[in-house]
Amino acid sequence: MLIKRSFPCFACRPTLSAAGNQRKLKLMASEKQRSLLLESASRFPIPPGVRFSYGTAGFRSDGLILGSTVFRAGVLAALRSIKTGHAIGLMITASHNPIFDNGVKIADPDGGMMTQKWEPFADALANAPDPQHLLDLVVQFAEEENIPLCGTQSAEVLLGRDTRPSGESLLETAKQGINAIIGAVAVDMGILTTPQLHWIVRSRNKGTKASEFDYYAQLSKSFGCLIDLIPENIVKSEADPKVLVDGANGVGGEKLEELKKMLKGLDIEVRNSGKKGGVLNDGVGADYVQKEKVAPSSFGSNEMGLRCASLDGDADRLVYFHVLSASDNSIDLIDGDKILSLFAVFIKEQLSILNRNENDDVFNSLPARLGIVQTAYANGASTDYLKQMGLEVVFTPTGVKHLHKKAAEYDIGIYFEANGHGTIIFSEEFLSLLYARSDELSISMAGSERHKAAVRLLAVSQLINQAVGDALSGLLLVEAVLSYMGWSIGRWSQLYADLPSRQLKVKVADRNAVVTANAETEVVQPVGLQKLIDTETAKYPRGRCFIRPSGTEDIVRVYAEASTQEAADRLANSVMQLVYQFLDFTNSHV
């Protein structure tokens, strides 16, 4: 499928002025570039009968059929680097998906997800039926985006992968896609967590230290700063001397062991690190814990009452939990909504201290527009709690790319999805004002509570990974805030009581037959389905329910909330039946 844009091909373009000719020559793909791309692409033919889509978090499918897509993602990343003039990231991962899936996602120069404006081109590239169509697409797009393809431009793509079996060969394939664009250089960063790659790309383009070691150094130093600023009167909760972390048998466990070596003031025990034969994301990991609401493997009655955390397969999601019962491994889940709420309480308090006028004299406060971003999956009780705190809460569709973009509109934007994706973003403008205020206070009121609050906020901006949600940096910030508050995990959990909820994965023939609107809270296709969902929902006190097609798995997701677990379960199941009635189904739900 070619990009639907109407402009003449080169052969038939009218004659141009000398300047116009110069520009065209500069843009034209050289013969060498054309033949290189044709020849390289011919080595990675697209599998028949498959359609790829740059979904919620990049391309994702069975790792065995991803070669052509990963090659083309390499081409895409090289073009993106030429266009932006900066280093771009390319990560081979399928995050929380089962081990034999894999995926590829692009990190933009600011470390965030690739701009959504390029997603249609990404889809067209991935689905170009043959090398000639691929070449035509690239040449057309380069012309329209003024991307010179005559080999005069340099491009740099930083590559990373998680620990999946297909990752090593797919990373080599991505390199071939990058090298198919003359002047593009592939820098293999090896096995990383997804957030590490995003952080390295962001740091590289900001001109700050950008190695994996620098990542550990920055996180450990800023964590230490927050620990040093714990108020003397805070009694550390003796109930929780350490934190046990489920590494999802993935890359996060291995990297957390590295980070631990540089940490002081925190006792971390990593389990399910993948070293003892456990299978990635299988009965372990943040997605499993958050969706099933049970303890992961190697956590059980011996861990009752202890503070436990779970990372997902590429360590960009974090949830906490504590084991409630010795008999059935039931847990009290502390999901992304509660992590968000903990951070919001802390940030709000520091801003209030920073702007407290202790001497009643005239002073200029440092106002900050603090914004909270959630999705429809956020538990209703969390939204009520945040609003009762007087915070501005807004909603976006699912997917970090949507929340991150919205959070960037604030001086301080905090976003989390219920599943544990999330981070805190500080605007450059606010940070420069905060640095200036901290410097002023270090002279006029050194060691005052206001000065400490400014330093804490700056330490948070260094500790939290502002490029993308990061389970390791999030873990450290949670630990630092709990220490500052003197809270146990039980006290944290009592911030508010979650409304009972249930999520179901429903297998249907074509999940994309479901089309939603209004931040995915309403079904517009199939027509009539939303009305029946509303009728079902109205039967339950505090009932809320919505469905949407997954962008990472071949399923339709059903989410239901109600005043009791039994009601939430019944609502979810009755809406699942409606999904079957309206959609051609395979009669099973996973």
Ligand SMILES: CC(=O)N[C@H]1[C@@H](OP(=O)(O)O)O[C@H](CO)[C@@H](O)[C@@H]1O
């Ligand atoms: C309900 C749910 O957990 N959805 C997840 C999941 O997206 P889906 O499009 O729902 O499959 O994976 C995304 C990427 O990790 C994450 O951003 C999102 O929150």
Ligand SMILES: [Mg+2]
């Ligand atoms: Mg992930």
